Amino acid sequence: MLEKSALVTLNKVVKHFDISGGFLEQLRFKGLRPRLEQKKVHAINDVSLAIEPGEILSVVGESGCGKSTLARTVMGLYAPDSGEIYYENTRIDTLDSTQMLVHRKKMQMIFQDPYASLNPRMTVRQTLEEPLRFHQPSISETEVRDRVAEVMEQVGVNPVWGERYPHEFSGGQRQRVSIARALMVDPEFIVADEPISALDVSIQAQILNLLMEAREQRGLTYMMITHDLSVVAHVSTRVAVMYLGTLCEVAPAANLFETAKHPYTRALLSAIPKLGQKKPRHIKLKGEVPTPIHLPSGCVFHGRCLYANERCRREVPRLLALSSGVQVACHGVEEGRVLD
Amino acid sequence: MTRWQAFKDSYFLYSFKRDKVAVTSFVIFLLLLVMAFSAPWTAPHNPYDTATIDIMDSNLPPAWMDEGETRFVLGTDIQGRDLLSTMMYGMRVSILIGLGAVILQAVLGIFIGLVAGYAGGRVDAFLMRLADVQLSFSTLMVAIFISAIFQTAFGAGRYEQMAVPILILVIGLAEWPQYARTVRASVLGEKGKEYVEAARVIGLPSMRIMFRHILPNTLSPVLVISTVQVANAVMSEAALSFLGLGMPVTRPSLGSLINSGFEYIFSGSWWITLFPGFLLVLLVLVINLLGDWLRDVLNPKLYKG
Numbered sequence: 001m002l003e004k005s006a007l008v009t010l011n012k013v014v015k016h017f018d019i020s021g022g023f024l025e026q027l028r029f030k031g032l033r034p035r036l037e038q039k040k041v042h043a044i045n046d047v048s049l050a051i052e053p054g055e056i057l058s059v060v061g062e063s064g065c066g067k068s069t070l071a072r073t074v075m076g077l078y079a080p081d082s083g084e085i086y087y088e089n090t091r092i093d094t095l096d097s098t099q100m101l102v103h104r105k106k107m108q109m110i111f112q113d114p115y116a117s118l119n120p121r122m123t124v125r126q127t128l129e130e131p132l133r134f135h136q137p138s139i140s141e142t143e144v145r146d147r148v149a150e151v152m153e154q155v156g157v158n159p160v161w162g163e164r165y166p167h168e169f170s171g172g173q174r175q176r177v178s179i180a181r182a183l184m185v186d187p188e189f190i191v192a193d194e195p196i197s198a199l200d201v202s203i204q205a206q207i208l209n210l211l212m213e214a215r216e217q218r219g220l221t222y223m224m225i226t227h228d229l230s231v232v233a234h235v236s237t238r239v240a241v242m243y244l245g246t247l248c249e250v251a252p253a254a255n256l257f258e259t260a261k262h263p264y265t266r267a268l269l270s271a272i273p274k275l276g277q278k279k280p281r282h283i284k285l286k287g288e289v290p291t292p293i294h295l296p297s298g299c300v301f302h303g304r305c306l307y308a309n310e311r312c313r314r315e316v317p318r319l320l321a322l323s324s325g326v327q328v329a330c331h332g333v334e335e336g337r338v339l340d
Numbered sequence: 341m342t343r344w345q346a347f348k349d350s351y352f353l354y355s356f357k358r359d360k361v362a363v364t365s366f367v368i369f370l371l372l373l374v375m376a377f378s379a380p381w382t383a384p385h386n387p388y389d390t391a392t393i394d395i396m397d398s399n400l401p402p403a404w405m406d407e408g409e410t411r412f413v414l415g416t417d418i419q420g421r422d423l424l425s426t427m428m429y430g431m432r433v434s435i436l437i438g439l440g441a442v443i444l445q446a447v448l449g450i451f452i453g454l455v456a457g458y459a460g461g462r463v464d465a466f467l468m469r470l471a472d473v474q475l476s477f478s479t480l481m482v483a484i485f486i487s488a489i490f491q492t493a494f495g496a497g498r499y500e501q502m503a504v505p506i507l508i509l510v511i512g513l514a515e516w517p518q519y520a521r522t523v524r525a526s527v528l529g530e531k532g533k534e535y536v537e538a539a540r541v542i543g544l545p546s547m548r549i550m551f552r553h554i555l556p557n558t559l560s561p562v563l564v565i566s567t568v569q570v571a572n573a574v575m576s577e578a579a580l581s582f583l584g585l586g587m588p589v590t591r592p593s594l595g596s597l598i599n600s601g602f603e604y605i606f607s608g609s610w611w612i613t614l615f616p617g618f619l620l621v622l623l624v625l626v627i628n629l630l631g632d633w634l635r636d637v638l639n640p641k642l643y644k645g
Binding site: 072075077097100101104105107108109111112113116117118119120121122130131134135178181185 | 533534535537538539540541542543544545553556557
């Protein structure tokens with residue numbers, strides 16, 4: 001394996017979910033011949049991505065495009081069907097749970113729903129102590145208490161509230177506790193799965209700022225899953241755009257908002273309302289998002305793309321690195337058909 | 341002290357105090373419990389001590405009837421044992437067997453249900469089919485089968501000594517699927533929640549996630565069926581004893597008392613069957629009523645305005 005500078009590398013990761021159910025539900029008759037038919041949701045198709053140390057990579061896309069599945073696959077909650085995932089130079093998707101423990105300490109996750117991500121039967125202190133005691137069994141009682149107090153202080157939850165249960169907190173406070181839990185083991189890399197989308201608008205900025213502060217103090221790397229484009233513009237260094245389980249474009253955040261290349265990215269960005277705009281210049285796409293059970297042939301976007309031609313219908317586009325660090329998967333951009 | 345304070349202010353206690361049926365059932369249940377477990381000290385006679393039993397006292401009617409004696413308030417049975425004392429001792433046996441069987445059921449069922457729900461797939465399918473097979477035999481049939489085998493294999497004398505643990509085993513083994521199914525259903529609901537994923541991200545082993553994170557969140561339905569199952573187990577024990585496969589006559593439970601009096605009911609000795617029968621009905625009824633109330637309280641969807 002080549003030496004990599006990236007912290008987390010995904011190489012041609014594929015994740016499908018079998019939804020065909022049991023044997024009887026799979027059984028179909030064609031004429032008189034019985035045969036088994038399997039249905040699969042193609043959640044992630046051939047995604048390759050490298051996350052550099054210190055960056056904030058946002059993954060954006062509409063609902064059901066596989067963002068959350070990608071996050072969970074990176075964290076090892078789902079095993080990929082094919083492809084490889086590396087942490088620094090170690091392949092982690094094939095490790096068993098004991099070998100994985102070393103990496104569990106370095107990668108943590110923050111979840112979307114602060115009402116479901118904390119165990120309702122454990123006090124905040126128990127929730128926060130658990131990862132610490134588990135990963136450092138030799139740690140002393142006073143040290144545990146100090147660390148918990150320190151992290152609670154850092155996320156803005158009064159350590160005195162440690163004996164309370166999650167239901168006694170508001171959504172924003174719970175999300176702070178959830179962040180504190182991720183920070184307890186001193187990770188290097190945090191996957192945040194829509195960390196603010198379940199929160200009140202007035203709280204969203206606070207939580208975002210908290211995440212940014214934690215990054216500065218601890219030198220964290222984030223992979224942020226979101227569908228909120230204004231958040232993307234505000235915080236991220238790089239953006240990956242997903243459509244139907246496929247990466248369309250990966251670009252530095254500043255570039256993306258000014259010179260998006262991929263037709264889908266352009267359509268997506270044109271949907272952001274702008275202040276003082278008299279005539280909104282929405283790019284209107286035709287049709288609906290196809291079902292991920294039967295993926296379109298060739299480029300998954302060809303059915304709705306304004307520039308699609310015969311090649312797009314046949315051939316799956318590969319992610320192509322342009323100058324200025326932008327990667328685009330589009331035949332049109334490659335051939336120069338899609339004009340700026 | 342704060343825990344006590346929290347309990348005093350809880351919705352649990354509040355709704356209990358407002359529900360007259362629950363309060364009455366609870367008081368009666370407590371009374372029966374005290375009666376049963378204080379029997380060695382409070383019962384007027386000791387039915388296990390053959391030296392104090394006089395065959396001349398046999399078949400006496402309750403004290404308020406003409407031939408009754410004040411020594412025996414509820415009369416005596418066919419062997420001359422004081423019926424009140426025998427019932428108190430018998431209820432103790434019944435409750436012990438009921439609780440023991442439920443603990444066994446719960447341990448088995450909770451473990452199997454947790455594993456089936458959490459592991460899913462083939463493990464789940466196998467364990468649940470096992471539960472279906474077990475449920476397709478009636479409890480009584482399984483119990484009769486096992487105790488019949490035991491009695492022939494070890495002889496009736498040995499069986500008498502081993503009756504309590506065997507009954508616990510038999511009733512416990514016959515009813516574990518109730519727990520397994522309930523727990524599995526709740527586990528399926530809980531395991532998709534994000535706190536379980538968070539525990540997996542920490543790297544906790546499956547056993548710890550199952551027992552420390554998922555199990556505490558599935559306990560309220562378990563608590564509810566436990567009350568119903570205690571009542572069921574007491575009934576099963578009574579039924580088995582009535583059929584002559586349960587507790588021996590020398591250490592009667594409520595069921596075997598009812599059975600022993602049944603032969604004499606047409607010769608006029610109605611009290612030997614009636615009083616233990618009434619006690620059994622009362623015991624099972626109050627446990628069931630308490631279970632009903634508990635289900636209403638623990639199920640937020642049923643909150644009554």
